[in-house]
Amino acid sequence: MKKIILFCAAGMSTSMLVKKMQAAADEIEYDCSVEAHSISEVLKVGQDADMILLGPQIKFNKKDVESKCPGIPVEVINMRDYGTLNGKNVVNHVIEVLKNKEEAK
Numbered sequence: 001m002k003k004i005i006l007f008c009a010a011g012m013s014t015s016m017l018v019k020k021m022q023a024a025a026d027e028i029e030y031d032c033s034v035e036a037h038s039i040s041e042v043l044k045v046g047q048d049a050d051m052i053l054l055g056p057q058i059k060f061n062k063k064d065v066e067s068k069c070p071g072i073p074v075e076v077i078n079m080r081d082y083g084t085l086n087g088k089n090v091v092n093h094v095i096e097v098l099k100n101k102e103e104a105k
Contacts, residue, residue, distance in 0.1 A: 020087025
């Protein structure tokens with residue numbers, strides 16, 4: 001099971017996207033868990049993730065998160081997908097990034 005963690009400013013604005021992503025993943029039988037947290041919890045929960053996604057409003061934190069969670073892919077969620085709560089597109093992007101990471105090994 002892949003663990004996907006979304007970070008945003010307070011951990012609240014991504015909760016609806018989390019539900020959409022989990023539903024999209026379940027629909028295609030992609031075994032994952034999706035959680036939302038405040039960016040202040042990166043050290044607490046980020047290091048256990050297989051993939052970290054940042055809300056567009058905190059994209060400036062990307063390098064900091066990468067340094068605190070080495071080896072874990074960190075991506076900024078596409079603004080359009082975030083705004084329209086397109087969980088399917090976000091999940092497909094996660095699958096693609098993790099597949100490329102595996103192939104690079």
